[in-house]
Amino acid sequence: MINSYFILVDGQQTGPFTHDELMDNNLQPDAFVLSPLATEWQQAIDLPEFNEYFVSQGIYQPAKGNYANFGWRLLAYLIDQFIYYGFFAIIGGLIGAIMSLTGGEFGSIFINIEDVLQVVITFSGFFINAFLETTTLQGSLGKLICKLAVVNIHGGRETFLQALGRNFGKILSSLICGLGFLNVAWDSKRQGWHDQLAKTYVIKKRG
Structure with missing residues (x-):
């Protein structure tokens, strides 16, 4: 047969x-x-x-022909930043409006609001991205738009803990002027340090 x-x-x-x-x-x-x-x-x-x-089934074999290059990953990142900062800018605007309407009564609560929002954006982004990477989207909204997916070594979805570790690993990649992110540009498998840490790949979907 x-x-x-x-x-x-x-x-x-x-x-x-x-x-x-x-x-x-x-x-x-x-x-x-x-x-x-x-x-x-x-x-x-x-x-x-x-x-x-x-x-x-949402399974994409990591291979030389479909590793997402630095340019595609940078574009997806910029789209994500636009979305996240746009959302939190609206939140910040609402807080500012409340402070204005109350004559600054809540001013002491929102001291250094920009610094607080920056921390909130960063850490909420880690959890949001980790969640999205474990869904059928297999990545952030920026990656969805750019037709990218984050996969494990077998080409399937990450576990939530694996995705969370990958996203918190971006703190390591950001050290030394973002050298861990720049590693994508010259690494043979297009992995950042956070990808290597979590044993994941970012691939370009077909079509």
Whole structure:
């Protein structure tokens, strides 16, 4: 049977299965599969005939051809900053309006409001991005617009803790004049230090 595949389950060979049967049984990207056209076991994510299936599941194999470069990642970051700062500018404006209407009665509460907002924007951004990276969006709004996705080493979604660690790892990447972010420009896998820390990749979706 040309359409016969075998799969390892707990170290035991099972099968044969058709291409459709494997997909119907929720084939995982890290599952070891013996293709009828190969003589060695391979992970399912490495078999081209399953590419469309995995993409439909939000799984994108990290590979040289689809690592998101520095330019795309910078554009996504700038879009995010525009969105976040725009939102918090509205909040700041409302606070200012309240202070004006109350004759500055709450002024002592909102001393150094810009510094407070900066901290709030930064840390809320970490949690918001971590949450978005674990959803079907697989990234921030900026990454969605730029058709980028954050994936784990198997091409799937991160866990929330992994995503949170990645985002807080941006503090490390920001040190030494942002050298950890600039690392994306010359790293062979286009990873920042925070990506390397969390074992994640940012890839460019097809289309």
